[in-house]
Amino acid sequence: MRQHGDQYIGGEWRDSLGSDSIPVLNPATEEVIASVPAGTAEDVDAAVRAARAAAPSWGATTPTQRLEYLSRLCEGLAAQQQEIAETVVAELGCPIGFATAVQAALPLGVAHSYLDLLDGYEFSEQVGNSIVYAEPAGVVAAITPWNYPLHQIVAKVVPALAAGCTVVLKPAEDTPLVARLFAGLVHRAGFPAGVFNLVTGIGTVAGAALAAHPEVDLVSFTGSTAVGRSIAETAGRGIKRVALELGGKSANVVLPGADLARAVNVNVGNVFANSGQTCSAWTRLLVQQDQYEEAVALAAKAAEKYVPGDPAAPDTRLGPVVNAKQRDRVRGYIETAVREGARVVAGGPEAPEGLPVGFYVRPTVLADVRPDTTVAQQEIFGPVLSILAYRDEEHALEIANGTEYGLAGGVWAADNETAAAFARRMDTGQVDINGGRFNPLAPFGGYKGSGVGRELGRHGLEEFLQPKSLQF
Numbered sequence: 001m002r003q004h005g006d007q008y009i010g011g012e013w014r015d016s017l018g019s020d021s022i023p024v025l026n027p028a029t030e031e032v033i034a035s036v037p038a039g040t041a042e043d044v045d046a047a048v049r050a051a052r053a054a055a056p057s058w059g060a061t062t063p064t065q066r067l068e069y070l071s072r073l074c075e076g077l078a079a080q081q082q083e084i085a086e087t088v089v090a091e092l093g094c095p096i097g098f099a100t101a102v103q104a105a106l107p108l109g110v111a112h113s114y115l116d117l118l119d120g121y122e123f124s125e126q127v128g129n130s131i132v133y134a135e136p137a138g139v140v141a142a143i144t145p146w147n148y149p150l151h152q153i154v155a156k157v158v159p160a161l162a163a164g165c166t167v168v169l170k171p172a173e174d175t176p177l178v179a180r181l182f183a184g185l186v187h188r189a190g191f192p193a194g195v196f197n198l199v200t201g202i203g204t205v206a207g208a209a210l211a212a213h214p215e216v217d218l219v220s221f222t223g224s225t226a227v228g229r230s231i232a233e234t235a236g237r238g239i240k241r242v243a244l245e246l247g248g249k250s251a252n253v254v255l256p257g258a259d260l261a262r263a264v265n266v267n268v269g270n271v272f273a274n275s276g277q278t279c280s281a282w283t284r285l286l287v288q289q290d291q292y293e294e295a296v297a298l299a300a301k302a303a304e305k306y307v308p309g310d311p312a313a314p315d316t317r318l319g320p321v322v323n324a325k326q327r328d329r330v331r332g333y334i335e336t337a338v339r340e341g342a343r344v345v346a347g348g349p350e351a352p353e354g355l356p357v358g359f360y361v362r363p364t365v366l367a368d369v370r371p372d373t374t375v376a377q378q379e380i381f382g383p384v385l386s387i388l389a390y391r392d393e394e395h396a397l398e399i400a401n402g403t404e405y406g407l408a409g410g411v412w413a414a415d416n417e418t419a420a421a422f423a424r425r426m427d428t429g430q431v432d433i434n435g436g437r438f439n440p441l442a443p444f445g446g447y448k449g450s451g452v453g454r455e456l457g458r459h460g461l462e463e464f465l466q467p468k469s470l471q472f
Contacts, residue, residue, distance in 0.1 A: 011193025039201030054194030138217030248407030330382030406447030
């Protein structure tokens with residue numbers, strides 16, 4: 001077991017100012033594989049002061065200068081792809097195939113996209129008799145989740161640095177090791193001291209101190225809607241800007257005439273990827289009532305391909321969830337669904353056979369789910385798919401829009417035009433049309449309780465900029 005006692009502050013690894021530590025568990029074995037310091041408010045203060053001291057000079061650099069540093073960071077990310085994937089497998093329990101293709105490769109792709117964007121971005125424009133400048137927002141607090149640990153770090157830190165901001169990162173307690181790896185890459189890329197800082201710790205201590213710190217200008221948070229509300233309240237008292245990417249309960253709507261088999265199979269893969277720990281997952285599959293039982297049978301058959309197993313094995317498609325609390329939470333939702341009348345057609349709340357150790361959940365498909373039930377309204381964050389029937393398009397739209405969330409979704413139809421027309425009426429931030437692929441250049445973020453602001457692409461960069469106009 002590796003015991004870490006330091007934080008990355010002011011361009012160097014410094015001993016944490018607190019004595020407590022956080023154990024890092026392997027979700028597949030339940031073994032403690034490392035420990036990191038439980039950062040204190042004093043650690044956070046030191047990191048923010050370092051970021052504040054570095055902000056004027058870093059904000060005054062040219063885009064070309066920032067591009068040089070970020071290019072070296074991208075080189076480091078590319079060189080460490082294998083170590084990144086193995087680290088995510090160890091601390092998240094993500095299968096190695098998915099970790100390699102998504103957890104490691106996606107952040108590299110996103111980082112490169114910001115290099116391209118920064119290379120051609122205009123930080124000033126003439127508007128009538130004014131010149132409008134896009135200036136750095138200042139000191140950014142980046143608070144990231146455990147489900148896509150490096151992707152969420154890159155999606156916040158890289159555009160913030162590209163914009164000329166300085167950053168203090170507080171990663172999730174469950175997955176701090178890949179964050180430390182990232183800090184090492186930043187250090188090797190030669191960024192000036194204080195431009196990037198890392199404090200590991202628990203949310204109620206380090207995260208709360210960071211969100212409330214008077215020298216932080218912008219808080220970028222990804223996590224639950226409940227915590228997002230608390231951060232927004234704290235930031236509001238300090239007149240700070242916030243960017244919040246929160247929960248989801250996304251609907252995948254299959255309209256009559258669509259390729260039902262493809263839509264259902266893609267939906268099952270979408271929900272079970274990363275053990276269901278994806279905020280934008282299509283956890284509600286909406287099917288016209290005449291095709292309902294066919295869809296249920298297709299989903300049950302598709303679920304058979306997802307057998308829980310050792311995430312380090314190359315053929316494993318479904319690993320454990322991140323920790324014991326999450327395992328018990330997901331199983332509890334399945335039990336609640338059954339009590340509320342749902343029919344289990346695959347999986348269930350019982351422990352998977354042959355896996356006495358590890359935080360495993362059986363991949364579950366629920367039929368006969370009503371729109372007003374718990375599993376159709378609340379975010380589960382596990383490998384659970386609920387299938388709902390609708391009468392007609394208006395009823396489907398009512399169900400799709402009938403939650404507090406609005407992060408993502410899918411629509412399938414006989415043609416893209418029909419699907420797009422329906423998607424335009426959905427109260428959600430992004431919709432995949434007939435299986436459209438994820439685009440790292442498109443804005444990612446939600447409506448309603450799913451958040452404020454956007455990540456990725458030009459919109460993600462502009463979250464970290466503020467306009468200043470000079471009139472002549």
